[in-house]
Amino acid sequence: MVRKLRLRGRLGECDALDRLTGTVMSERSAVLVVRGEPGIGKSALLDHYAERISRHRVVRVAGVESEMELPFAGLHQLCAPFLGHLDRLPDPQSEALATAFGLSSGPPPDRFLVGLAVLSLLSDAANEDPLFCLVDDAQWFDEVSAQTLGFVARRLLAEPVALVLATREPPGQAPLAGLPELVLKGLEDAEARALLDGALRGELDDRIRDRILDEARGNPLALLELPRGLTATETAESFGPPAPAPTADRIEQSFLRQVSSLPVATRRLLLVAAAEPIGDAVLLRRAARQLGIEPGATAPAEEAGMIDIGALVRFRHPLLRSAVYRSAGLLERQETHRALADVTDRALDPDRRAWHLAWATLAPDEAVAAELQTSAVRAQSRGGVAAAATLLAYAATLTPEPRVRAARAVAAASAKLRAGAPDAARKLLTMAEGGPLSEFDQARAHLLRAQIAFASSRVSQTAPLLSAARGLVPLDAALARETFLDAISAAMFAGRLSADADVGAVARAAREALPETEGPRTADLLLRTLAVRFGTGYRDALPLAKRAVGRLLVEPDAGEVLRWSWLTSAVAADMWDDEGWAALAARHVRTARATGALSELPLALNSQVLVDLFAGALDAASLLTAEIPTVLEAAGGDLAPYGALTLAALKGDGPHAEQLIRSSLEDSAARGEGIGVSIAQWARAVLCNGAGKYERARQAADQAAAHTKDLAAVNWGLCELVEAAVRSGDRDTAVDALDRLDEATGVAGTDWALGVQARARALLGTGTAAETLYREAIERLARTRVRTELARAHLVYGEWLRRENRREDARAQLRTAHAMFTGFGAGAFAQRSGRELHALGERTVGRPAAAPTALTAQETQIAHLARDGLTNAEIGAELFISPHTVEWHLRKVFAKLGITSRRQLRSSLGERPLAPAPA
Known part of the structure; x- marks a missing residue:
């Protein structure tokens, strides 16, 4: 008979978990965040649930406070049982996860590609049996692990996977904000009284019982621990005046009373166990021998139920661990960490050894600082930016030589800024500037100040970026060019809303400070292009712009493609290069998807939306605008909805x-x-x-x-x-606007440029000259990708012909325009051309309404990718969903289209791509 664990007062919570099980058994994913204060019963609820689902595959992990600075430590716990299946993942995903976990070397993996790899790994593990992942103390997960879990939780859909995360964090706090929640409250009075009575070993005065109940506030752990081991007299003395401390503090005090009754050797051994984060029993015994603690010292703590030492070392509750650690004196903690560092293998676990050394050291120590710096490099190589930043900060603090300490502080500030902690970066810069800095580090510090200001406020930071760029010129020309580009970008974005953001002045400063010959990198040529464009004019910049676009299109470095694609594609659009603009935008999206650069993807998608709009591919643009909020939610970012508007x-x-x-x-x-x-x-x-x-x-x-x-x-x-x-009827304004437009279009000389120029001239023209210009506009724009511009040329030509009373000719142009706008889904322009046709006595038919079984935006995207031959894994990688979710969507697609196989998608969807090619 299976033993059933009974939880008092948690019937509703247990029912919620049972419903979650039902969802998973129906092959749908389920996510639940269990929130509550320390001791409220989160761990007990997970214990109960684990017993209920024990016939299925259950993975239990827990965050450890002392591991919060070790990158991917929490995630590694979760994925460890499945790492033998890494070879089943697409290569970019398996490589990213192997690098993150230190199983192989390689460039730092994008954290969102790691997230997709975890999603795929869990999905694969659930193929044979539903998978239940129970995560306790999620608030102690390292930052990158917590962010990845949040990403995975939001992307789970059609896999038989449950993800239950217990945390103390308040509702609405990232990275778990917005996920389904179960908030645990204190027990009702009757249940609390029954639980307390069951924990007592003897009679207790009613007044003392009431005081305990009042102090515990329904917190189950408090009800069990506050009276533990105390006589009635001791309890009465302990509960004199009401304690103002939070419940967690009172529970820790109760634990400390219990610990204080143990022998000295046992207390020291408990401290070693509390300071050793992974629960390694062998390591615990080695450290105990190093400190001269006899093996039998554990017995009193085990007999009291405080600790369980088997293959792993487990405390009865995390609050007991923290109480033991915090109660120890500073010198005692240092001695403990020194022993743990001594017995931690330098080759197998160098980062944890360095971490123990850091906690064991107060005075500056170059050897320890150097180990921390090396660990930071390893953390950075695995994508653990936040961990690298913290390790570098400790290294700087422990560095004895002032100049080296200042340089490490600058490096730590840079890492903190990349990790999204500008306030911490600012403090480290203050430390750095207090010591002697090399000229180069001074320039880096100046640049960081400007970047921190920009990260803290989107108000233009052009002036400090420009100053930093000038300072870097004699020290690092490559970094100087990138900083000038950042200053130009800041000035461009600020534009009319900033009095000191004169992009022309920044461009002149870049040209004055740097040699005219561009370097070998894309950034070098792009800087020169923009410096000339805003410095001397459009005409001089045109050949440079063409080379910048061409260079980025063959750029082999994905990082360079991601960094400079938006700016270069803006240059291409500015130069009326529709082919280059479209190619750059498409490559930007492909690269962001292929590398898993989810933080870069929304900007790339917005650029592609504009390309699609000019191409008349409004359906494709709709799919992308529907995807952008989902990606932003997963990435935790923000972006103005330019594409959507x-x-x-x-x-x-x-x-x-x-x-x-x-x-x-x-x-x-x-x-x-x-x-x-x-x-x-x-x-x-x-x-x-x-x-x-x-x-x-x-x-x-x-x-x-x-x-x-x-x-x-x-x-x-x-x-x-x-x-x-x-x-x-404002002809003067139209003439002035045309003169300004001619300056750009005449120089550019592309069919796009000359086509819109001819159309604009025709609008102001009369007679034969106007008609010639209308025909030229149509002829030129027909050779481009900008199909909406072509449709508008047909429209204005048809309107002109109707006013000239050439009704049949007008009908031909207006029918073409109406058909194009209707096909695009450009409703207002379709209605405008329709009104013109009605004036000619002709009826029009609008775009057919979507059928009730029409595919959703995501289903359409998946269907087209499947039609084009991509596998479920490849589609999932492109859309940041799991293969199971792809299959689930395809089943719905098949049902809506009335088909049974992928082969039939081609006949159902046709050959037409989502974005049309030029005529």
Whole structure:
């Protein structure tokens, strides 16, 4: 007969876990975060649940406070039983996880690729039997492990996997914020009284019992531990005045009373066990011998049920471990850590040895500092940025030589900033600046100050970045160029909203400080391109821009592709290079997906959305805009919804587009992001031109084109301004806008540039000259990827022909425009062309409404990838979901399309890609 563990007062909680089991048994994933204060019963609930599901595969792990700075320590516990299956994962995933766990060497893995690898590993492990992962004390997981668990929890869907995470962290705290929760409260009075009575070994005065109940506040561990080992008299003395301390502190005090009754040797052994994080019984015995503690010293603690020593060493409760450790004196703790360092294998576990040495050392010690620095390098190589930052900070503190200490403090500050801790970075810089710094480290510190300021506030930090770049020129030309690029980018983003962010001044400063010949890297050529573009003008920058685009398209380094793709693609769009722009955006997305760079993916997707919108691929753009919030949620980032608002504008979804535009304008003002104002106003101009609200379109386009240094956006704004001004009768504004547009399009000389130029000139022209220009615009734009521009050329030509009373010719152009806009899903422009056709006595048919069984955005994406021959694993890697989830979606796709196999997808979906190729 199976023994059933009874929990008092937790019937509802147990029912919730049973429902979770039912979900998993139906082959769906289930995630639950169990929250509550220390001692409230989280561990007991996990114990009970583990017993209930013992016939299935159960993996139990627990966070350890002293391991919080060891990268991937918590995650390694969870994945250890399945590491023999690494070869079943796609190569990039298996390599990332092996590097993270120190099983192989390689470049630092992207943490989101590691997350996808863990997701795939758990999914694979659940193939044969449902998998239940129970994580206790998740608040003690190292930062990167906690972030990865949050990522995995949000991506689990169609796998028979349960992930239950017990934590003390308050609700809403990242990285587990937003996941399903079960909050444990104190027991009701009757249950609390029954639990206390069951723990007592004798009679207890009612007044003392009531005092214990009041102090415990329904906390089960407090009810069990506060009276443990005390006589009635002792209990009465202990519970005189009400204690103001939190429940956890009172429980620790109770544990300390119990520990104080043990022999000295036993207390010392408990301290060794508390300081040794992995529960290694062999290591515990070695350290005990090192300290001269007899093996039998454990007996009193084991008899009291405080500790269990088997293959692993386990305390009765984590609060007992922390009480033992905190109660020891500083010298005693140092001696303990020194012993543990001495018996930890230098070759097999160098990082944990270095960590013990750090805790054993107070005075500066170069040997220990050097070991910590080496451990930091190892942590960095495994992607543990936060751990590397902490190790470097300790190394700096323990460094005796002032100049070396200052240099290590600068390195630690840089790592802290990369780990997302600008306040800690600022403190380390203060330490560094208190000692002698080399000229190079002074320049690095100056740069870090500027970067910290930018990380703390999105307000322009152009001036400090520019100052840092100048200081780096004689010391590190490569880093100086990158810093000048950062300064130019900051000035571009700030634009009209910052008085001191003159991108032209930054460009001139870069040209003055650096030699004219560019270096071998993409960043070198890109800097020169932008310096010339904003320094001397568009014409001189054009050949440089073409080379920068070409160089990045063949750049072999994925890191360089990720870092410079957005800026280079903006240059391509600014130069009216539709082919280069599309190729760069597509490669940016592919590289972000292939490398698992989830933090970079939203920016790449937004760029691709704009490319798709100009290509008329609004369906593809819709899929991407639907994916962006999911990726941002997983990555924990934030990004203005530029893609979503321009999509809504081109679709003609007025209320939704206006809401997004207003929100974007407010957010841009708060962030000091002037380029956001240009994009939002351009989107509003597109929306209003499509709807025939030309006066409002003119006002918005005038705002969009107002800041001449906005790459690409100013040109697009000028195109809208010419059309809106002509249609609203403001010829002077239209002529001025055309003159400005000609300066860029004439120099660029591409079909895109000359096509929109001809269209704009035609809008202002008359007679035969206008018709020639309309035909030229259509001919040129037909050779490009910018299909929406072509459709608009057909539309304005048809409108002109109708006004010229050439009805049949007008019908031909307007039918073409209407068919194109309808096919794109550009509703407002389709209606505008439809109104023109109605005026000619012709009826039009709109886009068919989606059928009730229409595929969702994600189903459409998965279906097209499966049609193109990708495996479930490859689709999962591209979309950051597991192969099981891909299969689950495909089953729904098959049901909706009425098919039974992948082979039939081609006939159901056709050959058409999500993004159309040029004509």
